[in-house]
Amino acid sequence: xxxxxxxxxxxxxxxxxxxxxxxxxxxxxxxxxxxxxxxxxxxxxxxxxxxxxxxxxxxxxxxxxxxxxxxxxxxxxxxxxxxxxxxxxxxxxxxxxxxxx
Numbered sequence: 825x826x827x828x829x830x831x832x833x834x835x836x837x838x839x840x841x842x843x844x845x846x847x848x849x850x851x852x853x854x855x856x857x858x859x860x861x862x863x864x865x866x867x868x869x870x871x872x873x874x875x876x877x878x879x880x881x882x883x884x885x886x887x888x889x890x891x892x893x894x895x896x897x898x899x900x901x902x903x904x905x906x907x908x909x910x911x912x913x914x915x916x917x918x919x920x921x922x923x924x925x
Contacts (some may be wrong), residue, residue, distance in 0.1 A: 825839060826839060836851045836854065836855065838850070838851065844870070844871065844873065844874045845873050845874050845877065848862075848864070848874055848877075859877045859878050859879070860878070860879040861879055862878045862879055862880070863878055863879065863880035863881070863882055863911075863915070864878040864880070864881060864882065865882040865883065865884070865907075865908070865911055866881070866882075866883060866887070866891060867883055867884050867886070867887040867888065867891060867903050868887070868888050868891065869888055869890055869891065871883075871891060872890065872891060872894065875891065875894055875895060876894060880896060880897070881894060881895045881896055881897075882895055882896065882897045882898075882899070882911055883895040883897075883898050883899070884898070884899045884901070884902055884903040884907040885898060885899055885900060885901060885902045885903075885907070886902040886903055887903070897911075897914065899911060
């Protein structure tokens with residue numbers, strides 16, 4: 825996973841962390857953005873604390889029901905079957921629409 829992220833040019837990597845909120849806050853502080861300006865995709869109850877602080881909480885079709893309750897968007901695709909691509913397309917299309925205004 826780490827090598828794939830590096831290959832994609834992602835250099836703020838936190839793997840195997842016990843406190844996702846703390847890791848997230850370290851990253852956004854480092855790059856100078858607010859949690860409200862971020863999106864996060866999660867599928868299990870361990871993701872709920874982080875999903876609660878971002879501006880765009882997203883989940884996948886086969887996520888835990890409690891996660892689905894707090895997310896602003898649930899993918900049509902299930903995790904591992906095109907959900908990330910769906911989220912990327914959603915963001916790309918939203919950006920295009922915003923630029924057209």
